[in-house]
Amino acid sequence: MLALTDTLTVDSTMIASWRSDAAYDYNRELMQSDFSVTEWLLEQIDWFLRTLFGSGNANDMRTTIWIIVGVLALVLVVYFFLHHRARMFAQSSEAAVDYDVTEDTIYGIDFAAAIDRAMQSGNYREALRLIYLQTLKQLSDDGRIDWQPYKTPTQYVGEAYPHSEEKGGGDAFREFTNHFLRVRYGGFEADLSLVERMQILQREIAKGGKHEE
DSSP states (O other): OOOOOOOOOOOHHHHHHHHHOGGGOGGGGTSOOOOOHHHHHHHHHHHHHHHHHOHHHHHHHHHHHHHHHHHHHHHHHHHHHHHHHHHHHHHHHHHHOOSOOOOOOSSSOOHHHHHHHHHHTTOHHHHHHHHHHHHHHHHHHTTSOOOOTTOOHHHHHHHHOTTHHHHOOOHHHHHHHHHHHHHHTSOOOOOHHHHHHHHHHHHHHHHTSOOOO
């Protein structure tokens, strides 16, 4: 059997010439750049400080300025967090109440027409809200309450009937207010029968606020 001769040889001279030729330097494409955006930004800030305050004062001012920048960044983060959180809570509140929530006011509203529209469209939650506000308007016109936008419904009960336990009055207004609070803030549904009950209570309130025996 004939022995096979290894005819492959390495031309070290040619390999060395290839390595020195930039056209064959493929490794440079895999090397990462030493450029750093952060370092460049810091260098620009240092240059600005040296230009503004001088080389000596720049070193003294650097720490103070970074503290100020940090505080401002923290303030911005807190502001955006609180701002977006308020919007999220507002959106959640609007989603929980599926009727048109506008500023609760007793002025400039044609209650009779607005209540009729709400009833015709079957929007009983809105009808209930309007009946409640209409009643506050009547009590305010009669001088029985001092209506203010910041007051709570329970405050109006105390104003209209400050001695309700002694005189037995205010029963209708308390029930009336409880129905409103349960629907407006408690997530209870309003239907036709509840709206009709609110209208009965409204008439009783106009007479003095005590359930008729």
